[in-house]
Amino acid sequence: MILLTTMDSTFAAKTKKTLRNIGYESLSACSCEESIGLLKVSNEIKLVIIDIDTVVDVLPLINHIESKILIPIIYTTVNKKVPLNFYNSFYHSCIPKNGRDLLLESSLEAAMKLFRGIRNCKIKCQVNKNIENLERGQEYRAIFENDQVVMMIINPETKEIVDVNSAATQFYGWSREEMLKMSLSDLSLIKEELLEKKLNLVKYKKKNHFTVKNRIKNGDIIDIEVYSGPIKIEGKTLVFEIIKDVTDRKEFESMIKKLAYYDILTDLPNRKSFSDHLMDSIEKSKIDKSKIVVINLNIDYFKEINDNFGHHVGDSLLVEIARRLERSVRESNQVYRKGGDEFTVIINENLKRDEISKICERLISQLKKPVEIEGKQIFVTGSIGVAIYPEDGTDSETLLKNSDLAMYKSKQEGRNTYNFFSEKIDLETKLKRDIASNLRAALLKKELKLYFQPKINLQKSEIMGSECLVRWIKNGELYKSPGEFIPVAEASGMILDLDKYVLTEACRQIEMWENSNMKGQRISVNISGLHFKRQRIIRTAKSIFKKFKIPKRSIEIEITEGVFLDDIEEAIATLMELKALGFEISIDDFGTGYSSFKYLSRLPINRIKIDKSFIENISDTKNDLAITKMIISMGKLLNINVIAEGVETEEQLDLLIENGCIEVQGYYFGKPMPLTKYEKFYRENKNNIDILYFQKLFKIG
Numbered sequence: 254m255i256l257l258t259t260m261d262s263t264f265a266a267k268t269k270k271t272l273r274n275i276g277y278e279s280l281s282a283c284s285c286e287e288s289i290g291l292l293k294v295s296n297e298i299k300l301v302i303i304d305i306d307t308v309v310d311v312l313p314l315i316n317h318i319e320s321k322i323l324i325p326i327i328y329t330t331v332n333k334k335v336p337l338n339f340y341n342s343f344y345h346s347c348i349p350k351n352g353r354d355l356l357l358e359s360s361l362e363a364a365m366k367l368f369r370g371i372r373n374c375k376i377k378c379q380v381n382k383n384i385e386n387l388e389r390g391q392e393y394r395a396i397f398e399n400d401q402v403v404m405m406i407i408n409p410e411t412k413e414i415v416d417v418n419s420a421a422t423q424f425y426g427w428s429r430e431e432m433l434k435m436s437l438s439d440l441s442l443i444k445e446e447l448l449e450k451k452l453n454l455v456k457y458k459k460k461n462h463f464t465v466k467n468r469i470k471n472g473d474i475i476d477i478e479v480y481s482g483p484i485k486i487e488g489k490t491l492v493f494e495i496i497k498d499v500t501d502r503k504e505f506e507s508m509i510k511k512l513a514y515y516d517i518l519t520d521l522p523n524r525k526s527f528s529d530h531l532m533d534s535i536e537k538s539k540i541d542k543s544k545i546v547v548i549n550l551n552i553d554y555f556k557e558i559n560d561n562f563g564h565h566v567g568d569s570l571l572v573e574i575a576r577r578l579e580r581s582v583r584e585s586n587q588v589y590r591k592g593g594d595e596f597t598v599i600i601n602e603n604l605k606r607d608e609i610s611k612i613c614e615r616l617i618s619q620l621k622k623p624v625e626i627e628g629k630q631i632f633v634t635g636s637i638g639v640a641i642y643p644e645d646g647t648d649s650e651t652l653l654k655n656s657d658l659a660m661y662k663s664k665q666e667g668r669n670t671y672n673f674f675s676e677k678i679d680l681e682t683k684l685k686r687d688i689a690s691n692l693r694a695a696l697l698k699k700e701l702k703l704y705f706q707p708k709i710n711l712q713k714s715e716i717m718g719s720e721c722l723v724r725w726i727k728n729g730e731l732y733k734s735p736g737e738f739i740p741v742a743e744a745s746g747m748i749l750d751l752d753k754y755v756l757t758e759a760c761r762q763i764e765m766w767e768n769s770n771m772k773g774q775r776i777s778v779n780i781s782g783l784h785f786k787r788q789r790i791i792r793t794a795k796s797i798f799k800k801f802k803i804p805k806r807s808i809e810i811e812i813t814e815g816v817f818l819d820d821i822e823e824a825i826a827t828l829m830e831l832k833a834l835g836f837e838i839s840i841d842d843f844g845t846g847y848s849s850f851k852y853l854s855r856l857p858i859n860r861i862k863i864d865k866s867f868i869e870n871i872s873d874t875k876n877d878l879a880i881t882k883m884i885i886s887m888g889k890l891l892n893i894n895v896i897a898e899g900v901e902t903e904e905q906l907d908l909l910i911e912n913g914c915i916e917v918q919g920y921y922f923g924k925p926m927p928l929t930k931y932e933k934f935y936r937e938n939k940n941n942i943d944i945l946y947f948q949k950l951f952k953i954g
């Protein structure tokens with residue numbers, strides 16, 4: 254029976270299942286107190302798994318187990334700092350939370366083996382008490398009867414074996430008669446002087462406890478633990494020895510040590526080793542003033558690989574990557590697996606920046622070579638961050654944190670690259686943290702306002718609607734632009750609430766316009782790709798639609814190509830449902846992402862929006878013009894509307910008209926503007942746009 258202590262009911266349920274699959278029953282408790290209670294009433298429990306992060310809460314439970322029942326503990330935690338004794342004691346295993354699924358089973362097996370070992374230890378404790386009894390002059394024979402514990406009496410002067418019990422003869426393999434003819438030197442593999450020293454200690458009434466190697470009859474060498482003490486028999490001081498085979502325990506100890514310091518999957522030293530070694534290196538560098546380079550490497554899209562190909566492929570990939578990384582650095586530079594898909598390298602050399610760059614480039618190019626697993630070719634890339642001691646941090650935590658920040662910068666830059674930590678990165682991170690902590694309040698305080706940018710249909714010479722773009726307004730002034738806070742909102746998941754808010758406000762606005770003299774308005778709303786995971790957008794849209802009475806197709810949803818990256822079939826199904834609910838669908842920033850060209854004909858969409866980066870250079874970059882032309886003709890072919898965004902100049906407009914683009918949006922016509930300004934713009938400019946259009950038409954002839 255295994256006792257689980259956790260407040261996380263999902264973890265409890267999952268672990269129970271895992272345990273059952275490998276043949277263990279378990280029960281769970283939600284707190285350490287409850288666990289102590291259970292341990293007091295049940296002696297069936299052979300192992301405790303603790304998943305409570307607050308160390309103070311855990312200590313009473315650990316103390317109870319250590320002092321009362323001596324069973325193995327597996328502690329799984331997100332804590333970076335776990336008290337040292339959580340690791341050192343041989344029957345504890347600490348596993349990081351993010352790796353627990355991977356480590357739990359093996360830790361468990363090691364721990365259960367240990368449990369069997371510990372039962373022997375308990376016998377040892379009893380015997381220790383017996384030694385005390387002996388000292389009190391009790392008859393030693395009675396104790397000698399214990400056939401579970403190996404015991405001998407030695408003459409400390411001659412080292413001769415004076416007596417052995419039946420457990421000893423069984424243990425060593427010689428008969429009693431044979432053993433009584435032998436001396437301790439025949440068994441023990443330690444040096445003669447040392448042996449004498451130990452025996453002498455006992456002679457002077459000192460109890461002694463040590464581990465040595467002994468020879469047994471069949472020639473095997475085993476590790477034994479000896480507890481010895483003086484005993485007076487018939488007026489003579491002899492030495493009493495209790496012997497325990499600890500060969501197994503030694504193995505357990507080294508196994509547990511390996512578990513604590515090595516990653517089982519890749520055989521690389523793990524996070525714990527990494528931080529220990531980094532701390533050691535820092536101490537050394539403080540003295541010899543040398544540099545330390547910390548390279549932090551994260552596999553890009555590893556989760557997707559795991560999801561698409563299965564965990565066993567993910568595991569094989571990690572093993573192969575570990576080997577490649579090891580091959581890419583010098584032997585003196587250690588590679589570690591920090592956890593999951595994260596690896597680190599510590600380099601204790603005074604390298605120049607360009608030399609470090611070369612190492613990073615080598616690591617990146619090693620990763621890029623395809624990996625073949627189960628006949629499949631898998632392509633991966635990695636993102637790297639570098640922090641250097643002492644300039645980027647003088648303690649291990651700061652160095653690790655800063656190398657992490659630099660790695661995230663590489664992720665943001667599109668992955669498959671490396672970055673050195675810099676003050677700028679530090680500032681950016683602080684800024685983002687600030688934004689994240691204020692954004693939720695801003696949402697509640699309605700500091701996020703909808704701005705409207707007109708969209709023009711040139712053919713019909715009318716304002717066909719507007720795109721609503723969110724602005725963070727504080728004290729009546731623009732505080733932050735979406736470019737600053739949308740990525741933060743996406744990273745934190747807050748974008749779901751933000752999009753919901755914007756969509757609600759857009760619907761409310763349409764409803765208000767429908768009841769005014771601005772009937773027939775259409776608004777495009779940007780919806781983050783995150784909202785398409787598990788069809789969240791459907792639930793959001795349904796709940797909002799219930800609240801408002803608005804015409805069908807008055808709201809258009811703008812999505813980016815990223816939506817199709819994960820699961821195209823699911824994305825198509827979601828879009829169909831959105832269309833059925835009455836939304837128009839537009840693909841934003843078209844041509845920049847993982848191009849959906851190839852499956853465009855299958856997508857249930859109304860419109861594609863040529864990204865403004867193409868329009869920006871349309872008059873001087875041939876490629877951008879060619880792409881624009883291609884998107885326009887493809888739209889015509891597939892009967893999908895095409896709109897160009899970011900139109901700023903007459904020249905750009907000319908080129909678009911020339912190539913048959915009918916819908917446009919950009920500063921040339923109007924910037925995103927607050928509600929009242931947009932309403933004014935709409936009323937005033939309807940006619941102006943007519944004039945503008947005819948002028949253009951006239952120009953082209």
Ligand code: C2E
Pocket residue numbers: 706721722723734735736739748751752755779780781811841842865898899900901918919920921925
């Ligand atoms: P986007 O959807 O591609 O929006 C177009 C961006 O281009 C807007 O930037 C707009 O102000 C800007 N723009 C429009 N015309 C021109 C032009 O002629 N020249 C130039 N240089 N820029 C032009 P903005 O408002 O800063 O928004 C940036 C991005 O933030 C948007 O890109 C969109 O991805 C995101 N965003 C804005 N509002 C929302 C929202 O409510 N929800 C979500 N999920 N994302 C939003």
Ligand code: CA
Pocket residue numbers: 720779811841
């Ligand atoms: Ca947009």
Ligand code: CA
Pocket residue numbers: 841842862864865898
């Ligand atoms: Ca866009």
